[in-house]
Amino acid sequence: MHATQITIIGGGFCGIMTAIHLMQNHDIALDIHLINKDNPLARGVAYNPHTASLLLNVPNGKISALENEPSHFLNWLINDQPQLAGIANLECMFATRQQYGRYLTCLWNEALKNRPGTVTITTYEDEAYDLQKEDGRFHLFLRHHPMITADVVVLATGNEVPRLPGGVPAAFGNSKRYAGNPWKKDCLENLDPKADLLIIGNGLTMVDTVIGLVEKDFKGKIYTISPNGYQLKPSAETKPIYGDADPKELMKNSPSLLTIVKYINRHRKAAKLKDQSFFKVLDDLRPYNQQIWRSFTTGEKKSFIKHFANMWNTTRHRLPVPMFDLMETLRANGKLLNIKGKIKAITETNNKLLVTLNCGGEIKTISVQRSINCTGPAGDLKFSQNELLQNLAVNGLVCADALGMGINADPENGMVIGAGGDHIPNLFVTGSNLKGILMETTAVPELRLQARKLATHLIENCRMELHPQQM
Ligand SMILES: Cc1cc2nc3c(=O)[nH]c(=O)nc-3n(C[C@H](O)[C@H](O)[C@H](O)COP(=O)(O)OP(=O)(O)OC[C@H]3O[C@@H](n4cnc5c(N)ncnc54)[C@H](O)[C@@H]3O)c2cc1C
Structure with missing residues (x-):
């Protein structure tokens, strides 16, 4: 046959x-x-x-490769490292x-x-x-x-691989001071441990890169730049969890973008009033996200991307708490500087890059040894x-x-x-x-x-x- x-x-x-x-x-x-x-x-x-x-950004209990065997990864982990067996909350931790x-x-x-x-x-x-x-x-x-x-x-x-960001001349893509693929090991190699560095982007890949630099005992300043300046959020907050939202109710009639936005805003305000963590509202929508997206008109999809995608990405895709805490510490120590703005120009000299930034009308120039593109896929x-x-x-x-x-x-x-x-x-x-x-x-x-x-x-x-x- x-x-x-x-x-x-x-x-x-x-x-x-x-x-x-x-x-x-x-x-x-x-x-x-x-x-x-x-x-x-x-x-x-x-x-x-x-x-x-x-670390993974999905907890151990939710990242089985087989959806019909939810504990498959957890069991593998314990089998691989029996000393983990006694740990309470292993399913909520991040391997x-x-x-x-x-x-x-x-x-x-x-x-x-x-x-x-x-x-x-x-x-x-x-x-x-x-x-x-x-x-x-x-x-x-x-x-x-x-x-x-x-x-x-x-x-x-x-x-x-991320595309060349706006404001960066195409020729700069070939510079040895530009790392275009942030997932390759060599983007963190051959650095002067004391000279500053620029990461373009402010999301999960930026965090990976910063942690990579910290592990290499990098001592220079790490600048990051993004147009919106949004910060990623931790996977969990210390406040009690707000649980009054009912996604099943929302999904009864195929909801429009406006209905979804109103639903999210209503519950965000209610959670704030109660001083509770709002994240579960978005997490509980996750099983419906494909269905919601497919029911949107093209206009609604475009509108979502234009107005809500950044807020959505920073709240939906959150950081394991230890990684979030490390970012906070680096910021507090002045080692990590998140800039809200855009790149206006990059000039390469013999031994550095001069990067001109437009930060809401204020023009700044920073001097760095390398620029790593972490703007996402x-x-x-x-x-x-x-x-x-x-x-x-x-x-x-x-x-x-x-x-x-x-x-x-x-x-x-x-x-x-x-x-x-x-x-x-x-x-x-x-x-x-x-x-x-x-x-x-x-x-x-x-x-x-x-x-x-x-x-x-x-x-x-x-x-x-x-x-x-x-x-
Ligand atoms: C840095 C990073 C961290 C992530 N962390 C998480 C996480 O913690 N939890 C989570 O759930 N998701 C995470 N994700 C999301 C991740 O994308 C998915 O979990 C999953 O790994 C995607 O698998 P994939 O097979 O689509 O792509 P990939 O795993 O990228 O595999 C695609 C493969 O195809 C190969 N390929 C491409 N083109 C060709 C070609 N022309 N010929 C031959 N081979 C080719 C590539 O080289 C690659 O090996 C992360 C993504 C990234 C980039």
Whole structure:
């Protein structure tokens, strides 16, 4: 019997979890090809951090890779480090991202060991740089291996490297004093430990970078700049938790953006009056976020991004308390200076960068040894540095979603919608490239479900093709 050829491009969380669920099918013959570059298989960018102490931003009890086994990660952790067994609240604590990377590697190895005889899996440490469709099948071109022909292709390429921020001249992108990929180890290497440094961006990647610098005993000042100056919040506050919001009630009638904003504001004010922590109001909305986003009009989505996205991102994606406390201490000691403003110009001299900043009309110049771009993943396909996605966009097999936040696809199953507006059968996209379509598609709690749903969809399609009369 002809085995269905499934090629997955990207071996991070989304890629391996899709493959793991595919491997759990025992009746359909599959040949899975998994292609991954740059990062160790299974770990991806997130769980192969430049600094060992970086923590997950989802607590241990909520980051199982398998949504139907909520304690799977917790049990693995205790099995791995039995001394943790007696710790109360272990499920509310945050493991390191390195530990999580080891967990995913174990899960992957286990799945390979238990793989049914009907499924083969071949992994390639290589870059896929082009994909072409011919007679209903796909030809995938790899840098160092022969072409692969596939019936089904899954794009699980993960987050894009940040784009060059506004105000920064394009030529500066090639400067050795500019670190464009904040997730690579070398952005923290070969620094003068006493000369100041500029981080562009004020979010989670900024925090990772600062912690990396602290671990390297960096003594200079760390400037950060962002247009809004928002500070990230801690995962939990010491005040009692406000619990009067009822998201089920809200979701009874498909709520508009205005209804959601009123709901959030009403409960924020009520929580303030009671001196209680408001975070649970947003946390409880999380299971509904994709549904809410999908029901918004394009106008509402644009309005949300323009007016509320920064507030949302800083409150929804919070910092584990130890990391938050460290940032506060560094600020109090004058080592970390968060500037609200924009870069106006950058001049490079022999041994430093002179960066001119516009801080609400006030012009300042700072002198730093390096600038690290921590503005977050670039979503817009126009700025993709991934040659595969660039080529796919050129040949029309993928195109940007209506908001320019990722790839256009069917929200139900991630099937790509090409430049002509038609679905591209058997070409799928997962993970953060679906941001414009689903919004909440960045972290493990959503991605694990997406991987299972996609694998189930692919298996059902195979069954339908083999036994259409039974379906
Ligand atoms: C620094 C960081 C920290 C994070 N921390 C958390 C956290 O604590 N908790 C949480 O829930 N989420 C976290 N996230 C979110 C994270 O994005 C997801 O949890 C998850 O790891 C995403 O997996 P992915 O497979 O989509 O992408 P990735 O893990 O990035 O994997 C994509 C892989 O595809 C490879 N690839 C790309 N293009 C090609 C190509 N053309 N050919 C071959 N290979 C290719 C990449 O090199 C990479 O190895 C974090 C993200 C980042 C960036």
